[in-house]
Amino acid sequence: MSIPSPQNNPLIGIWKLISATAIHADGTVTPGVYGTCPVGYITYTSDGHIMVMFSRSNRPPLSQEVKSPLSSEMQSLPVEELAQAFTTFNAYAGTYTLSGNTVTHQIEIASIPNRIGTTLVRTFTLNENQVKLLTPPVLSDGVEKVFELVWERI
Template sequence: MSTPSIQNNPLIGIWKLISATAIHADGTVAPEVYGKNPVGYITYTLDGHMMVMFARSDRSPLSQEVQSPLSSQMQSLPVEELAQAFTTFNAYAGTYTLNGNTVNHQIEIASIPNRVGTTLVRTFTLSESQMTLLTTPVLSDGVEQVFELVWERV
């Protein structure tokens, strides 16, 4: 696998998140796993780098004004409030390679530290100005699921 040139790489650019859905192994669908109107962007560059971030659009604001995540204000917030902020946001960045309709994200930095140094495999389909990414099956709360994220080219 190698980084494709711009001529044969349909992913290059910036994409805005339209929807996030969970598809259970039994075929049932859980729409809106990141809320009714999730927000997010994924970017693929010509030189083989990528970054993605997305969140629920209905995230609660923090109870205090926080100027920096390293500030004492952040450290003094209730653990439950920090957990809520963390679990409604996802981000990672690194490099990527293409192989047919599969894109492999090699993670260098991530909001979930355990993902650093791993490869996340996504299959993709393209139609007009939209891209759909499907995760490999994951076990979540004892249920096998595939997550489907639909993006629109910016």
């Protein structure tokens, strides 16, 4: 697998998240797994780097102003509040390679530490100015699901 030349790489650019859906093994579809209007961006560069971040759109603000995630204000927030902020946001960055309609993300930094050093494989389909990324089947809450994220080029 490799990075095709910029002229042959349809993923290069910045894409805005349009929807995130779960497709269960029995065919049941759960729309809006990140809320009805998720917020997010994915960037593929011509030199093989990727950055992804997305979240629920209806995240409540923290109960007090926090100027930095390393500040004492952040450390004094209730654990439940921090957990909610963490579980409604996802981000990672690293490099990627392409092979046909499969893109493999090699994770170098991530909001979920266990993902660092791993790879995430996605199949993709392009339709005009949108790309649909599908995960392989994963076990989520005891149910096998495929997650479908639709992104629009900006």
